Amino acid sequence: MPTLHWIGKEKVVNHHQEVPYRVLEKQYEFNTESGSSENKIIQGDNLEALKSLLPEYEGRINCIYIDPPYNTGNENWVYNDNVNHPKIKKWLGETVGKEGEDLSRHDKWLCMMYPRLKLLHKLLNENGVIFISIDEFEHDYLHLIMDEIFGRSNRIETFVWKKTYGGGAKSKHVVNLHEYILFYAKDIERIGKIDLPPDESVLKYYKYQDEKFQKRGPYRLQPLATTSMDDRPNLVYPIFHDGNEIWPNKQWQWSKDRVEKALVDNDLSIEFNAKKSSWTVNYKQYLKDEEGNVRGKKMYSLLEGIYTQIGTNRLNEIFGKKIFNFPKPVELVQLLFQSITSPNSIILDSFAGSGTTAHAVLNLNKEDGGDRKFILIEMEDYADSITAERVRRVIQGYGSGSKAVEGTGGDFGFYALGPALFDIEGNLNEAVAISDILSYIWYSETRTKWTPPVDHADRYYLGSLEDTAYYFIYDPDRLTTLDFESLSAWVTQPAEQYICYADNCLLPEALMQKHRIIFKKIPRDITRF
Structure with a gap:
């Protein structure tokens, strides 16, 4: 498969592994009594924030939507073209080094996107999908790096979104009316049917009832x-009814076996109607399938009727003034989620901007009674004043009088990036809460979310998984040693194998082999991911 090369690529291909793991620090909760909302808005560099999500969310995200910088060269539009943002420039200098001084605009953009896409891929569930909005400036390059990270075989579609309905008086050559939305799966073999709910205009045709109505x-x-022009001789055959031989003008939609089975089994799915000297044969198309699921409609690769101006107007209505340039219409993002998510999906947006993704999730939950969760990441200072504020107003309702919009309900927690787990010398950072350290250790060993053992006397016991017991014998105020005394005092959980972290180990090798004890030295043997 062809791959794309650019200046600095070799420095960023595995850079996601070198990103420091930082803990998330909750700043406040909004609209929840439990104090532990599963919805999150995170302020901070999305590369570090994505890394911080791994212990809880690796392989759990069902759907990702991102609207990254388009790299248009417009320096005044910070959110959608922040490849020259001071934070990004600083990161590029540290990551790529001296050759970063020679990077073209496209090189910078690719260096910025690649490690973020690698982390998004790790977070995505095996049956998950990702949507990425982009325009013509980086569309071709984005396709190539997505093919490299997600696999070309996992391309589902590239939507063409008609973002505006006209204008273009200032265009020198061609009036551009569209953008793109790349649509990839983690594993396309796990993706089932992709349907939207039927339109109201179609529902009116489902007007008959029979004994299957319930x-x-x-x-x-x-x-x-059917008038299909496909040459399918096996679909050309007579159907016999009341002594009549009925032939199609072109061909039937169903195979002969399927029709005969429906007639022999007295399945009332076929109806015959006499018209003058000919017969028509119809089949019953029910609104629901055998499992009771409502028949959907197919998505088209061309998305029309939802324009950029709709997104701008909606945000102006929420805040009472213009505060953000060209936000995506919530209807567009909601349409994407409606086609692929389930009522319990977890949806991630790591370029959150004005918070359209959360708005779409909340709208969809209100519409179908779902319990989808959202995670938003925004590095800009407006993460609270615009991103979170929009979500607050959507939850509570906004506007007044005839323009009042009822709240969707919901809640969220607002987080900031906290200290790194390891200090500059590679030791555990004592400023990090012990619960965050334990969560990290458990995840690094098991790639699962850590749940503290309930009512367990062993203070250093992390838990057990697949007949392996895990112990983290750590004390920030003193060195810990795994010896006979500590082994008998601390390692008491029966298991086939033991993984024990400590500062030192004095146990004989023969004893460790006999009892299947694996020693890992703090901090040397703690996995960095």
Whole structure:
């Protein structure tokens, strides 16, 4: 498969592994009595924030939507073109080094995107998907690095979004009316049917009922004959009814076996109607399938009727003034989520901007009674004053009088990036809470979320998984040693194997082999990911 090369690529391909792990520090909770909302808004560099999500969310995110910088060269539009943002420039200098001084605009953008996409890939569930909004400036390059990270075979579609309906008086050559939305799967083999709910304009045709109504709802009649130009001789055959031999003008939609089975089994899914000297054959198309799921409609690769101006107007209504340039319409993002997410999906946006993704999730939950969760990451200072504030107003409701919009309900926690787990000398940072350290250790060993053992007397016991017991014998005020005395005092949980972290170990090798004890030295043997 062809791959893309640019200045600095070799420095960023595995850079996601070198990003320091920082803990998340909760700043406040909004609209929740439990004090532990599963919705998160995180302020901070999204590269570090994505890394901080790994212990809890690796392989758990069901859907990702991002609207990254388009790299248009417009230095005044910080959010959608922040490849020259001071924080990004500083990061590029530290990561790429001296050759970063020669980077073109495209090199910078690719260096910025690659490690972030690698972490997003790690966070995505095996049956998860990612949507990425982009325009023509980086569309071609983005496709190539997505093919490299996610696999070309996992491309589902590239949507063309018609973002505006006209204008272009200032265009020198061609009036540009569209952007793109790249759509990839983590594993396309795990992606089932992608459907949208049926339009109200279509529902009116489902006006008949039969004995299956309770299970399958109303039905409409559809012609069994098709005018398809495909040459399918096996679909050309007579259907016999009341002594009549009925042939299609072109061919039938169903195979002969399927029709005969429906007739022999007396399945009332076929209806015959006499018209003058000919017959029409219709089949019943029910609103619901055998499992009771409502029949959806297919998505088209061309997305029309939802324009940028709608997003701008919606945000102006929420805040009562213009505060953000060209936010994505919530209807567009909601349409994407509606097509692929389930009521319990976790949805991530690491370029959160004005908070459109959370707005779409909250709207969709209110509409279908779902319990989808959102995680937003925004590095700019407006993460609280705009991103979180928008979500607050959507939850509570906004506007007044005839323009009042009812709140969706919901809650979220607001977080900032805290200290790094390791200090500059590679030791555990004592400023980090012990619970965060333990969570990290458990995740590094098991790649699962840590749940503290309940009512367990062993203070250093982390938990057990697959017949392995994990111990982290650590005390910030003194060195710990794994010896006979500490072994009998601290390692008491029965298991087939023991993984024990401590500062030192004095146990004989033979004893450790006999009892399947694996010693790991703090901090040397703590996995960095």
